[in-house]
Amino acid sequence: MEISDHESNMQVLKDVSSNFISTFCGDMFSFALGLMLLRATGMSLSFGLSMIIMPIVTLIGLVPIGNVVDTYPHERILIISLVVRIVALSVYAATVGRFTGVGKLIPTIGCLIINYASVNLSNSGYLASVHELVNDAHIQKLNSLSQSSASFASTFSPIVAAGLYALVGFNLFIIFQLMAHLIALGILLTMNLHYVHPNQVSKAPQESQWAKFKLGLDYLMTQAFLRYLICIALFLNFIFAVINVGLPYIVVEHLHLGNVTLGILNSADALGMLIGNLVISVSPELRHLAKILTITMIIIGTGLMGVGTLLMVAFDKLMVQLVGSLMLFSVGMSLAFMNTPFGIYMQKTVPTELMGRVSSTEMSLNMMSISLGTVFYSFIFQLIPNGSVFIVSGIILVAVTGLTMPSFMHIQMPTSDQDPKRADLQHR
Template sequence: MDEIRKLKMATYHLFTFTISKLISTFGAQVYAFAISFHILQITGSATSFAANLLCNILPRTLISPFAGYVADKYSRKKIVILAQISTTLAISGLLYVSLTYGLSLTAIYITTSVLAIASTFSSVTFSSSITGLVDEARIQRAMSLNQMAMSFAAIGSPAAGGLLYGAVSMDTFLIIYIAASIAAVILESTMNFTLFAKRKTEGKTTESMFQSMKAGVSYLKTKQVLMTLIWLCLIVNFLFGAFEVGYSYVLIEKLNLSSQHFGFTQGAFAAGMLILSIYFSVRKEVKYPFLVSKRGILVIGFILGATALPLMIDLSYWAIFTFYMILMFSFGAMIIIINTPIQVMMQKMIEDDYKGRVFSLIETMAMALMPLGMILFGFLYDAVPGQYILLASAAILLGVVVTLARPSVVKKVHPELDGEKRVLSEAGTAV
């Protein structure tokens, strides 16, 4: 295939990838919204609701390393399509049970588990395939469009879910999801996952699964920058539990914000992500991604600490609402500023044959620590005033970033930065 045709195909991939991701993510989030309402409506039990969340998180954590191994060993196109077909069949099975016997908690839990497994295979494989789908110059745009699709889904799915849940039956709801999933399968089947791929071991390796995963860990250890990034991500995800638990607790229990206004602040978070995703999709690639992400995490630390501010000073109701709207918008924007440059850097740094295993290892560790953080901080908020937990978490986060991403580490990642500073300094002296 000549270069011009490849570039045209890459442009096509940008749109099909984004639309497919939007359909599948939007469908999954609307389904999660509706099924959560349904569980609470038929049982009124928080335990049943939590069990469904566990059926989503636990399979993802357990299956992610295996998904990475499969993504590195076999055809990534086949894996993505089979994962989406599995999603379609799982929802079709739930629809059959609903029409035949009526929805039961057991059927919902099984479906949620299957969807979580299929989603893990799909997300790990898609993350591993970006450099095969688009040319190197447009990796940042691909990552930004992916984030944009997720932001659109985050903003629109609660509204769509609420509207549909009140207007149509659960069976109609499931039929709509099945149709959306089939559309995603059709789009994914038209994509060429090997257009720019540089894989050498697809279907050739004789390693066992354990040996392959061990090789992935060994490869990761040779990349000091990646190890630093992973430690930063793990600590940020763990401390994010302080924000996840504390934010709802502070706004609803301590500051008595109405559910409607609380929802608006959540929407501001998604809006911040969306606007920055659009910005990154049209701007040129970030020159110093590690440095930009370091600064973004530092800002996240200050935002985490600022969350406690209305607990320590008297503010009017509308001042509190406005403060958290701005805070959450900034938080959403910072997530994109941190994630997009780092994801682009990782896409370029990690060899094609190891991407599945590396991305799955990162996802496994991040997902394993988030529930632990939420449980720990859940207990802490019952025992200690919220402002102290938020301020202490912010201080720890800032300290970790300053230590792990110290100037000497930044120089190793971006040695050209030192030379650029020297040139600017000499130019200033000459003036």
């Protein structure tokens, strides 16, 4: 069944609204949870608990989540996933008050494990259901506006959470999160998913979970450009840890420029991603995919070199705030033109019946690369606490782009009236 432009626009509006509410309240809850645990336990681990649990849960769920998404109707998966999160959070709200001190980690870890398993299932199910929500002409708008709403929510939610926490305490944030889940569930129930490729239980029940999952890996092995994109995404996530780890360490601890300066720089990066995705949402269909990715990666690498140079030569707070913000704004905007087209390309080329396994693999590998990058750069900045680490990372990124991208420069994004499977075969 063909999805009309009007219905596609309505689905985009619902999806963006749900994504904004979920991200905004979810980020506020995570911020408040970290503050609560920090006060209760006195452990610096409080704010890093998610970064420990998330990769472990993602790795364990890699095979079963991909298989489930490609086996059962996506709408059912998304609904069940949300209901599980609502139940888990309700149980957490009823039990966390019974624990004190370090003991609060017990219900918190249990809740986070269930939450991240459910989120991974929802994310894979969502990626696989895009063709069931909108027609191909609206995939770019859906991706870019969803990313924009998430960027906007992530930018301002910590500010709101910090102000509210001092006034209302942690328990109200649990209520906010529950309300967000219920609203998201209500919106989901009004959305109409058209099953382009009806998912059915496998006709070979004796087939092992690994054998089913391996079909997705076999598909990836035949797609040279898609494999390259995933490898570049892993490399970029690893490299980008230089900002997540190095910026707070150098700006606050080494240069003593204050939390306000760090907040301005982080907001500039998030604002760049927001503006970039808004630009994509109103742009014609992206066509020259490899050229776009090449330009964005060079800008990101150059931006990292610029930030590193600035942190080495400029100790004036205002200069770091102004010039650094411009550089990180360009990096954030370039990331939007990297992430969103990559997602669009996957949704336009990967067969729907394999999307769960392919997306689950890609998300799991990305999570691992972020964690490894965080550990690596944490060690490096202990040895070399200055901007030279940014400069070297930027040079490596530009060099890798120049050495690997030219062979794929002819690759273009499939158009909305092009058969995704036929387009994909052309890139093998």
